[in-house]
Amino acid sequence: MVRVPLTDEERERGERLGQALRAARAGxxxxxxxxxxxxxxxxxxxxxxxRIPTPAFFTVAAIADAVGLPLEELRAAVTPAASPPLSQAS
Known part of the structure; x- marks a missing residue:
């Protein structure tokens, strides 16, 4: 199976995810x-x-739970300001 290369946007989202989780981990x-x-x-x-820009949802949820970061806050930290919320996306 050939994996489709990630877009720049997907890589950037992965970096924002990592930064948000690292910040929530704090000390x-x-x-x-x-x-x-x-x-x-x-x-x-x-x-x-x-380095893992698209981790499995349950992995992200487990990390967020471990650091006390609500998923809604994590989503807000990872979503670019210009993107509409998922519930409004077409």
Whole structure:
């Protein structure tokens, strides 16, 4: 199976996702957050640095829960200001 290359927008969204999760992690160690989220430290590191720009939803939800970041706040942090909310998109 050939994977379609990511667009620049998708890569940028992945970077914003990583930045938001890293900021929410604040002073907690990657080891603690990864363990609480049930993922490897390397996976968390890759998501935070944007090397995994499109992680699975349940992985993102687990990390957000581990750092106490509501998904709605995370979505707002990742969505560019010019984009309409998902409920209004056609």
């Amino acid at each position: 907690r160690s990657m080891v603690d957050v990864a363990a609480e989220a049930g993922i490897s430290v390397e996976t968390l590191r890759k998501i935070e640095t944007g």
